[in-house]
Amino acid sequence: MRVLVITGAGVSAESGIPTFRGKDGFWRNFDPAKLATPEAFARDPKLVWEWYHERRQRIRNAQPNAAHQAISKLAQHANEFLLVTQNVDDLHARAGIPKEKMVQIHGDIFVTKCSRCDFRRRDYEQEHPPSVAAATYGAAGEHEQRDVVPRCPECDALMRPGVVWFGEQLPLNELRRVENYFDRGRCDLVIVAGTTATFGYIIDWALRASRHGGELIEVNPEETPLSQFATRLVREPAAVALPLLVNQLIEL
Ligand code: OAD
Numbered sequence: 220m221r222v223l224v225i226t227g228a229g230v231s232a233e234s235g236i237p238t239f240r241g242k243d244g245f246w247r248n249f250d251p252a253k254l255a256t257p258e259a260f261a262r263d264p265k266l267v268w269e270w271y272h273e274r275r276q277r278i279r280n281a282q283p284n285a286a287h288q289a290i291s292k293l294a295q296h297a298n299e300f301l302l303v304t305q306n307v308d309d310l311h312a313r314a315g316i317p318k319e320k321m322v323q324i325h326g327d328i329f330v331t332k333c334s335r336c337d338f339r340r341r342d343y344e345q346e347h348p349p350s351v352a353a354a355t356y357g358a359a360g361e362h363e364q365r366d367v368v369p370r371c372p373e374c375d376a377l378m379r380p381g382v383v384w385f386g387e388q389l390p391l392n393e394l395r396r397v398e399n400y401f402d403r404g405r406c407d408l409v410i411v412a413g414t415t416a417t418f419g420y421i422i423d424w425a426l427r428a429s430r431h432g433g434e435l436i437e438v439n440p441e442e443t444p445l446s447q448f449a450t451r452l453v454r455e456p457a458a459v460a461l462p463l464l465v466n467q468l469i470e471l
Contacts, residue, residue, distance in 0.1 A: 229413020
């Protein structure tokens with residue numbers, strides 16, 4: 220069985236990570252859609268860093284849920300498998316999906332990259348906690364240390380989270396990996412879970428992968444623009460639906 224799974228924020232919701240467009244999505248009254256932009260970073264890099272700092276902390280304290288575990292189980296049982304996730308958290312990885320079977324199409328929140336040059340590093344924030352960053356890069360005062368925006372050790376420009384912001388290009392390497400998977404054959408099964416499928420490429424990938432008779436299953440308590448194309452709709456939370464669904468599929 221050749222499988223494609225596409226996930227979004229709803230899959231991590233039951234791990235306590237707020238979705239973008241859900242009721243808990245707002246942070247300090249800011250709309251995430253307005254914070255996750257190059258313009259917001261240019262205007263107020265400290266604010267954007269603080270938002271990402273808090274999100275990283277929340278993710279570090281969270282655990283993968285039954286939906287992440289079920290997807291990993293499916294990955295083990297499928298002959299060929301690719302997970303394309305829009306989530307920048309590491310919960311799929313911690314649930315055991317190997318790197319080569321996963322594409323994080325919107326980047327990785329634990330990567331920090333330079334806003335100007337190619338410098339990038341994973342876990343930069345942990346290696347350079349705010350107090351060290353302040354000592355290295357100079358902060359106005361002790362009380363401001365938490366707000367320090369680190370600077371690139373190579374070119375001194377501001378560092379930024381290694382995620383895709385609104386209006387930015389998707390990472391080319393990751394796009395290529397998705398295309399390569401499509402080029403190698405059609406899918407028997409496509410599962411799209413926990414995403415509003417706002418972006419055209421998500422719908423496009425789901426339809427392309429399933430178009431030659433593959434099943435297209437949507438797992439989402441709410442209707443989305445993809446629902447009309449699904450061959451099966453599961454209107455339940457992912458952590459409830461996916462373990463049952465995966466067990467059914469494996470038994471088949
Ligand atoms: P959204 O916040 O847009 O949507 C979350 C989806 O999950 C909604 O369709 C909910 O109905 C559904 N949902 C909520 N709880 C669920 C649960 N327990 N089980 C299953 N589904 C549940 O998040 P995404 O679709 O992931 O991009 O958003 C896509 C992208 O838009 C994000 O990656 C981010 C955002 O802006 C960038 O930052 C580039």
